[in-house]
Amino acid sequence: MTAALRVVAPGLLTTVQDRGRIGHQSLGVPVSGAMDLVAFEAANAIVGNPPGTEAFEVAYQGPTFAVETGSLRVAYVGGEAPIEWVARSGETRRLPPLQSIRLAAGDLLRIGALSGSAIGYLAIEGGIDVPPFLGSRATLTRGGIGGYRGRALAAGDLVSLRRAEAPVRDEVRLASLDLSTPKRFRVVMGPQADYFTPEAIATLLSATYTITPATDRMGMRLDGAKLQHDPALGFDIVSDGIAPGTIQVPGNGLPIILLADRQTTGGYPKIATVISADLPALGRLRPGGHVAFEKVSVEEAQALYRVMMREMGRLADRLEPVPPEVRIDLDQLYSRNLVSGVVDAQR
Amino acid sequence: MTSAADAGPATPPASGPCFLEAGDTALIVEFGRKIDRHASALVLDLAARLEAARIAGIVEMVPTFRSLMVHYDPMRLTAGELKAAIAPLLQGLEANERAGRKWLLPACYDPSLGLDLLEVAERTKLSVEEVVRIHSATVFHIYMLGFLPGFPYMGDLPPALHLPRRQSPRVRVPQGAVSIAMSMSCIYVLESPGGWHVLSNTPALLWDPRRENAGLLAAGDKVQFEPISLSEYQTLRARAESGEWVPEAQAAGASA
8 A cells, every 4th residue: 555645734726736748738738737847846856756756736825734654755845834744743843845854654744824935846755646647647627637636635635645655764955946036037029029019018028017816827917017909900819829938918908927727729919928947936926926027039048948957957966965953953943044045035 | 959950040931931939948830810721721731741750859739720839848959940940841831631530420409408599590590490501511620629628619610600709608618519609610528618609519528538538639620510319419428428439530531
C-alpha cells in the first residue's frame, strides 16, 4: 500500500499540477499546469523529483494534511506561509520553506495563509498517485479533468501517493530562491497590436494596472486605463490561437492576461504577450496588486527564457545539507529571523 | 537546432500568408482575417506539411478559421529559425480539403431537444420541416475545435438559416445540442453555457474522457446530420452512455 494523505482542511484552491497537458490544444483542451514554474520546480528539486513531477499547488490559504499511512518527504516553496508540523507525539514545530522534511503516519502538516506570492507548491518525493489524463496530471477544474477527481481538494479527501515510504536520510535545502516580481512585466507586442490606436499602445506601455478580484487560473483581469481599439477594425476578430501570457482586450478596453488554464482559441484582439520568463512572477500576483509593462523583442524574450530554464535546470546542484542548528531549533531560528522572507515585494 | 539556423528571419510573399509573433513560444501563420473556406483549407494543408516535416522544437499546432498557431520551444528553436523552416512549406499549398474524414451523425430534431427549432423557423420565415431539411442536408466542414474540449466550429450554414446569437445566452445548454449562429453550426459536446440556437441533439458522445481518444472530431473533418426519431435517439444515447456505441467516420477522401 502506498502512503496517503487525508485532507483535514483543503485550503482555498489546492490542486494537483504539473507542467501541463501538452499536445491537445488542437482538440480544444487547455494546457493548465503550474502557475509559478520556478517555485514548482524548486519544490520538486528539493525532494529529489525529476522536473515536471506533479505537486500540490496551493493558493492564498494553504491546506492541512494528515498522514494517514506510510511516510513521505515533502518540501514547500512559494508564498511565505507559516508551516506547522504537528508530530504524532503532539510536538509542534515551525518549518522553514525551501527545505525537505520527512513525515510519518499520524503527523499533521498545516500550511497557513500565504503572504507575498499568492501561490506555493508542496512537492512530494515520488509524486502523487492520481491518474493521468491525456498524458498529464494537471487539474483543470473548469473541465473536470486531471488531478484529484478533476477538482480542487476538499475536506475528507484521501489522496494516495506514489510511494509507500520515504527513506530516512539527511534533509536538504535551497539557501535562497528569487521569487521576486519585476516592476515591469516584459511583453512582445502582438499578434494583433495593429488593432489598437497608437495611444492605446503607448498607454499599455506606460500605465499601471490593478489586478481585479475576477482573476483566476484562467486569466488575470486588469483595471485601469482603457485601451482603444482602432475604430476601423473594431474588437471582434475571427477566433485564432492563444499563447500563454496573451493580453487580450475585449470591447470594454480593459486587458485580460491569459494564464495556465487559458482557452485554446479566442476572438478578442491580442495587443501583446507577456514573455515566458516573466510568467512565473505573474502567477505570484494577487488581486489588488499592480502590473505595468515594457516592450522587448522576441529575440530578447527567448534569450531570457533560456536563462530562466538553465537556472531551473541547476536547482538540484544548488541543494545543500540542512545545517545542524536548523535541525535543532527551528523556532529559535525563526524568532531570530535568520530565515528571511522568500518573496520581496519588488525586484 | 534546425539546419536553417543561419537563415535568419524569413518573410512570406506580401500577398500570401504572414507571420505574427504571439510571444516567445508561439507563432501565428495567418492566411486572412475572415472566415474563409479556402483559407481554412490552406491552414490545414500547412498543418499537415509541418506534421510531416517533423521540425524539432515544434510542440503542437492549433489550426483555426484563418490561421495556424505553432507552439514551440525556444530552448530548441528560435523565432527566426522557425520562420525559416516554415517559409519553404508555404510554397504551393493546396486547398483541396482532401484530408478530412466524414461523419454521419444521428440527430433528433424533436422540439423537446431542438429547444430553439420553433423560434428559428419563425425568425427565418421557414417551416420547421424546411429548417430541418436545410440543416441536415448541409455537409459541414470543421474549421477548428475550441471553446470546450472537442467543440467543433462548423460551416457553412446556408444563408437562409443565418441568425445572430441569442440575445440572452443559456446558462446550461445540454450535452449533445446541435446549434447554429451566424454562418456556423456547432455541437455542445459537454453541457455548458451558450448563446447559439439549439436545433437538435445528437446522441453521440463526441467528447468522452473515458475513451483513449476522448475527442472524435478533428479540424478538416466533414459532418452531416441524419434526422432520427425521439425513440431512436433515446436508444442510441443509452448505448452511447454505456460505451456500447461510438460513431464511426468514413475514410479520408470520402468528403462531398
